[in-house]
Amino acid sequence: MRRQLRRREDEAAVDMTPMLDLVFIMLIFFIVSAVFLNESGLALAETPNTNPPGSSVQTILVQLDALDGAFIDGTRVNLIAIPSRVQTLRAQAPEAIVSVHAQSGTSVDAVVFLKDQMDAASIPVSIKVQK
Template identity: 30%
Template sequence: MIQRRFSSPAEESEEINLSPLIDMVFILLIFFIVTTVFVEETGIDVNKPEAASAVDLDKQSILIALTPKGEVVYGGRDIGVNGVRSLVQRLTRDDPEMPVILQADKAVSTERLVRVIDESKLGGAQVVNISTAH
């Protein structure tokens, strides 16, 4: 005689397949990485003057900082006034309308600020703005 063995519901093991869930998480991760806009900072803090007419500008821009010590900083390193023209030429090659934003400290001399604006314009920048505090 053949005996059948009946299993109880507690003995049956049911597992949830996590592969589709993991795939979905990776797809979302890739989506968020690709669509994220990274804001490039100058790498140095400056004490900006205040302006009543301040407006927010486009995130795609060239940020150059001028420190009270006379340094001209881009990407955390001192490029000097003479490095501004070549930097702007290189970065505006693909997008000639990309604005240059100068983050000048309150203590920066007007002469140094004008020299950096001139070098930016000679490098091909069509728009040069000065960053201020709101």
Template identity: 30%
Template sequence: MGMRRRRQYQEHDEEAIDLAPMLDFVLNLLIFFIITAVFVKEVGISLHQPSAPPNNQQQDKEDDKGTLFIAVHKSGDVSIDSRLIDVASVRANVERFRGEKPEGPVIVVANTKAATGVVVRVMDQARQGGALDVMLQPTASK
């Protein structure tokens, strides 16, 4: 019976650590870091992607006539309307297209395994040719 009383007495004799001051300190730190945090807006390049084609086939054919597609193949070859051209002649082709369709967009369809430098040069040539909207459309390689 004496052992039982001693254990009860020892359990009540221990003092508990008061956590309230530590919680106040942590809360103050949290408020301090929230107030002093600098929020940076990420700056990125916005790419204009073409909208989904309309369901009407006649409108789809008219859109194809009003859009210039420049294909950049995996090998680095550039073609317009299934004919191979040099990167330097992209500008002349875009200028001719802009003369026929001044508001027509130019879409560069680039293979994902094509050299980035070739794609950038094609887009630059298209812009120098007077294209206002040069859109990039990546395609998966086969």
């Protein structure tokens, strides 16, 4: 009889506390060690006309059409070649302002690619997207 009573008393109970502690420690570890992305975007704000009429400052106009074609001062140019062409034109006129005008159908990829290329070449540029 005693053996039967002892067996019922010796039944083990599952203690969940150590498992919960481990889960919380792992959660804290992954939160602390996670890499948070800092994505930056384009600041597309309306800018005032920096080249008023009658001014002697030259403007280098880069136009992007709806088919992602690129034009510098009316001449068709490959999108990849724009930063080098702009640098050449800025060598001739160092105070020249670079202005990019994109039509409403222009892809965002083309505008962002051009902005990245201009930033890599350290060329200040203003971007205007037509509505």
